[in-house]
Amino acid sequence: MRHDELDRILSEENDLTPSSGFLESVMETVRSDASAPPPIPFPWKRAWPGVAACLIAVGVLLVACIALLHRQSVAASSTDTLPSSFVLCLQVAKATGAGWIALALIISLASIMLSNRLGSGK
């Protein structure tokens, strides 16, 4: 098929006329959108203390881990009996209450996502 034939067919297309109710339908949607209340913005002001507390908790956890690992390595070098990394992780987690911190973070995240979802009306 020749290109000029393609050009003729594809450029000479009869225009559709939108249906009679199209304009009204669009304007109805627009009016409804305009009258809808604006989405509730995320309350960053109130969330900041929680976010800051989480960051501090993570920082404390890291420092505690490093300190514990350092103590373990000192003890190991004196006795030559290295605990397995898994046992070490468990000890760190137990000593710092990492399980509770992880649970608190998950609950915080879930509550933020839920409030966002409710706020956006989805």
Place this chain on the structure above:
Amino acid sequence: MNASEDQAAVARILAGDSSAFEGIVLRWQGPLVNLAYRFCRDRERAEEMAQEAFLRAYRSLAQWRREGAFSTWLFALATNLYRTELRRIPARLVSIEDLAEQHAPRVNHQNFEGEEHDRIVRNAVLTLPSKYRDALTLFYFHEMDVGAAARSLGLPEGTLKARLARGRKILSAKLSHVLVSPLLRKEVT
């Protein structure tokens, strides 16, 4: 309504008068519905897509930078939306082989209708890979204006020209197996 009236209507809407959007819909409903139709070949769906495009335009009017034409911004927004819609729910496509089967009984008939032949060619555009389909659709919608089509697609003109050439080539190859119109044969030879 001309470009300055579009601009005035946008200013009124941004000032809180949503009824001013009616002028914009009146002016652009035809082009937007027709562009949507070229993407999906379904009148009902085309109107739904165009309505969604107008709603998106209404919501993001503040993002229109006045240095560009309103129509350029509107077509780019609508094109983007239509392409996304087609990725989400593709147009009801008929394969090129099925087109041939549908077409075959009529080809040798003396009352072969040119309109039917043209319809098959237009529908065949939808069977192209999306980047070629979009290039051809926008190019012919904008009355073969490469610049306008490139702006609607957000592509450099050179890229659009390359896609047009490749798209036409693929389309011609596909259609050459399908259409055996005596009229076309005569013109080809």
